[in-house]
Amino acid sequence: MGHAVTAQGRKVAAHWSRLAVTYEGALAALAKAGIDATAVRPEDLHAIDMLHMGGLSATDALAEQAEIGPGLRVLDVGAGVGGPARRFADRYGATVTAVELSETLADTAERLTHLVGLSPNVKVLNGSALALPVEDASHDVVVMQHVAMQIAEKERLFGELARALAPGGRLALHEIFAGEGELHWPLPWATEPTMSALEPLDAAISRLNGLGLTSGPFVDESRAGRRYHEDIIDRWGSAADAGQSADGLAPEVLEQRVAASRAMENNLRVGSLKVGRLIATRPN
Secondary structure, eight states, X not given: OOOOOOHHHHHHHHHHHHHXXXXXXXXXXXXXXXXXXXSOOGGGGTTTSOOSTTHHHHHHHHHHHTTOOTTOXXXXXXXXTSHHXXXXXXXXXXXXXXXXXXXXXXXXXXXXXXXXXXXXXXXXEEOOTXXXXXXXXXXXXXXXXXXXXXXXXXXXXXXXHHHHEEEXXXXXXEEEEEOSSOOOSOBTTBSSGGGOOOOOHHHHHHHHHHTTOEEXXXXXXXXXXXXXXXXXXXXXXXXXXXXXXXXXXXXXXXXHHHHHHHHHHHHHHHTSEEEEEEEEEOOO
C-alpha cells in the first residue's frame, strides 16, 4: 500500500480537477436552484456529483446488481466528487470508503459529504488506484466506474482491486471498453490519445479470471450511454455554444464537456466504444 502516482496519473488528476464541479460551484448551483445551503440533501447534488455515463440511474443499477446493502463495506475507487459513494451510504445503507487520486476532487468530495451529513458513513481518502490505501481483504464490494480506461497499468490496477476484496466479495465494474473503428475526439477523460488506455472487454474479462475472480455476464449499456450524452448536449449545448456557464460549471468547462459528449455520442453510435456493467466475484 502507498500513494503511487504515475506521470499519466498526474495528467488524469489535473484533467478531472479542471472539469469537475468545485465545492463553491456546487454551492452556487444549489443557491440558483433555491436550495438552502444549511439543509442540503444528498439527492440535491445528484445533477452535478455523478461524473460517469448514466449518472444516478447507472449508479443505482450497479449497486443493485452488486447487491450493495446495509452493513456492507464498500470501496469506491476513483470516487470523483463523491456522488456514488454518498448514494451507496444514503440509499443502500453501506459503510463506504471513497478513494480519489485528485486532491481537488477528494477535498470537494469530503466537503460535500460533510454538507449533507454523511461523514460518519463515508470516509474520503486521497489516494491512487495503483496503491489503494486500504488493508487486504477489507471490503465486501469494490466499485469502479469509468476509471480503467484512464490507467495503462492494468495488471497493477486490477491486482489492487482484487487485493481489497474480502473472500466472497464482489468487484462491481461500470466501465468503458474499446470497440471497433476510429475514435472521435475529445473524450471525457482524454483530450488526446496518450491520455487514454482503453482495452477490449475480452481482455478485461481474461485479466479478472486470471486473478481468480469469477466474471458474471456483461450488461451492455451503450444505448443508455448514448441517451446520457444526448441529454447533456440538449441540456448544456446552447449555453456552451454561447460561452455561458451552467449548473456551477464555468464556460470553458462546459464547452469541453459538451464537445466530449458530442464525440462520445458518435463513438457509441458507430461502435467505436462500448460501456456496461460487469460483476466479478472472489471465491470464499
